[in-house]
Amino acid sequence: MKFKRFWTMFLARNREFFRDRAAFGWNFLFPFLIVAGFGVIFGSRAYTVYKIGIFPYESKTVSMENVNLPQNFLSMRHLNFIGFKSAQEGLTKLRHHKIDFLIKIGTQPPQYWISDSSPKGYIVEKIFYSSLVPAENMGLATKKEIEGRQIRYIDWLFPGILAMNMMFSALWGVGYIVVRYRKNGVLKRLKATPLTAFEYLSAQMLSRIFLLMFTLTVVWIGCDLIFSFYIGGSYFDLFLVFLIGSLSLTALGLVLASRGTSEEFTTGILNFISWPMMFLSEVWFSLEGAPNWVKMFAEIFPLTHMLRAVRKIMNDGAGLLDVSMELTVLSLMAVTFLIAGASMFSWNK
Amino acid sequence: MPHLLEVKNLVKKYEKIVAVNGVTFSIESGICFGLLGPNGAGKTTTIEVIEDVISPTSGEIIYRGEPRSAAFRENVGIQFQQTALLSFLTVRETLETFQSLYSNTHHLDELVALCHLKDFQHQYNDKISGGQRQRFMLALALINQPELVFLDEPSTGLDPQARRNLWDVIDQIKNGGKTVILTTHYMEEAQQLCDQVAIMDYGKIIAQGSPDELIKKYSAEITVILPKKAANGAWRELSMKYHEFADRIEINTSDLNACLKELLSKRMDLTDMTVRGSNLENVFLNLTGRQLRE
Numbered sequence: 119m120k121f122k123r124f125w126t127m128f129l130a131r132n133r134e135f136f137r138d139r140a141a142f143g144w145n146f147l148f149p150f151l152i153v154a155g156f157g158v159i160f161g162s163r164a165y166t167v168y169k170i171g172i173f174p175y176e177s178k179t180v181s182m183e184n185v186n187l188p189q190n191f192l193s194m195r196h197l198n199f200i201g202f203k204s205a206q207e208g209l210t211k212l213r214h215h216k217i218d219f220l221i222k223i224g225t226q227p228p229q230y231w232i233s234d235s236s237p238k239g240y241i242v243e244k245i246f247y248s249s250l251v252p253a254e255n256m257g258l259a260t261k262k263e264i265e266g267r268q269i270r271y272i273d274w275l276f277p278g279i280l281a282m283n284m285m286f287s288a289l290w291g292v293g294y295i296v297v298r299y300r301k302n303g304v305l306k307r308l309k310a311t312p313l314t315a316f317e318y319l320s321a322q323m324l325s326r327i328f329l330l331m332f333t334l335t336v337v338w339i340g341c342d343l344i345f346s347f348y349i350g351g352s353y354f355d356l357f358l359v360f361l362i363g364s365l366s367l368t369a370l371g372l373v374l375a376s377r378g379t380s381e382e383f384t385t386g387i388l389n390f391i392s393w394p395m396m397f398l399s400e401v402w403f404s405l406e407g408a409p410n411w412v413k414m415f416a417e418i419f420p421l422t423h424m425l426r427a428v429r430k431i432m433n434d435g436a437g438l439l440d441v442s443m444e445l446t447v448l449s450l451m452a453v454t455f456l457i458a459g460a461s462m463f464s465w466n467k
Numbered sequence: 468m469p470h471l472l473e474v475k476n477l478v479k480k481y482e483k484i485v486a487v488n489g490v491t492f493s494i495e496s497g498i499c500f501g502l503l504g505p506n507g508a509g510k511t512t513t514i515e516v517i518e519d520v521i522s523p524t525s526g527e528i529i530y531r532g533e534p535r536s537a538a539f540r541e542n543v544g545i546q547f548q549q550t551a552l553l554s555f556l557t558v559r560e561t562l563e564t565f566q567s568l569y570s571n572t573h574h575l576d577e578l579v580a581l582c583h584l585k586d587f588q589h590q591y592n593d594k595i596s597g598g599q600r601q602r603f604m605l606a607l608a609l610i611n612q613p614e615l616v617f618l619d620e621p622s623t624g625l626d627p628q629a630r631r632n633l634w635d636v637i638d639q640i641k642n643g644g645k646t647v648i649l650t651t652h653y654m655e656e657a658q659q660l661c662d663q664v665a666i667m668d669y670g671k672i673i674a675q676g677s678p679d680e681l682i683k684k685y686s687a688e689i690t691v692i693l694p695k696k697a698a699n700g701a702w703r704e705l706s707m708k709y710h711e712f713a714d715r716i717e718i719n720t721s722d723l724n725a726c727l728k729e730l731l732s733k734r735m736d737l738t739d740m741t742v743r744g745s746n747l748e749n750v751f752l753n754l755t756g757r758q759l760r761e
Contacts, residue, residue: 123568125567130553130556138554138555303550306520310518310520310547
């Protein structure tokens, strides 16, 4: 391996990334917009979880004063009341799951409709019934506060969004780009030079890891200025986990890049891998309570281990020793993917 | 004098298609060797196998008396027929990038001057015209001061002026003592640039030699070209050998006076007639019964 050739390819790829202004901007803007969006939505107490239709009502906006429903139901957080002029209008919305619950006002006792196939409707029904129970009968359970520092949803979500962005960037930035280069003849042109496959692939990988870590740092600083994230552990540990995580994700991208000249086929494969990885690696929601086989299946994804380690450090203040298992798995995955990608690589097939 | 390159019984098959079928030739140092043939004849496949870009099904390629080694790539320069380059790099940056991949390289400013790239060297490599692009690709092929240069259809798609400019540059490369292997389906290009020519058809070499030798051997005749409307339908009665095309007939003759006499005797209108000396196009026509660009 000649370092000069590796370095040339590394610089060329970085130049390409930084000069492609649209892609460059989007790489920073995308995670920032998602974090900002979720910050606004979940930071607000007015965040709506359930939508409840009321009829007959003249306007869409419902005023609590002139609705004959239990006051504690109307004042519950995360419920949004929407007025409908007729039952037919409300039932159509309910049938199409645009609302979760429909109540007719002005009747005693109140009449309501739910869709039996809607889990949300079922929950609202229980909430509605609980609001009908007199307050003096509610003392059967006692609320206790969580001890210690509360983790905001945005603190839990933030590493997930960063990791998800890294995953997409690693898989598409290596997998898709190399296949495109193979298809349009760039790889053939490079093959005609003394550049070796090892030099080329290592330059691609390290360039992507550098760009991932650079993007991560910029987005982190930008989001932290706005949301002031709580970091329980050390920044160095976090950086290390992200670094090893990006290595394993980029190496996975390399496996996808090793063969093929069809961008459409590669897109399909990338979607096939990235979507389950995004949903099962707990980027958006926890797998707590999911069937065991789903949890086991999620372990095959590097994103699962990276995210678990990051959250342990960020949310729980864990150290490197506490995440050694995740780091070991990520490293093993990276080595396996690297060997597979390098051995399968072809310049033109 | 030992050959610089020897190709022996080269075969390249793609499933059921035989793209190259037993090609054999050798090239001496310092000449321009042309592989001439119509599209699909197997020229590009042949040189890509020689370049070590694709592997042969069978056959041997000997460079400087030995099978090609890793050093082969340091010594050859390649201009592909179609290629893309790394994006978002200027012409000069692309040259610098490729320069860094080789041990022995051309001085960049000299190369820019040789290939006339100065005016657009700071433009992105995908924002230049067709003629500029071909000269730039040629510069990339020369970046490592190769002793053997492969040019695959270097002037395809260029207007006549740009083509002539490119030929001048290739002439300079030749005069600099480099060996050039050129593929083309333009007989004029082959005649202008090549010292030796191999004519390919359906994956095989059907004739080989210098352009003059081939013309002498396969087409020593003069060609009389007559628009069909002027020939008045009477060409079918001609005693001479002719080829019929959609808009014209071409008569091959070694006795122009006799030919003209016969045409006049058939009451043909010779106002729009043209007379052409023999060339490689005639050689191909006589060998295959088809035109190079059919």
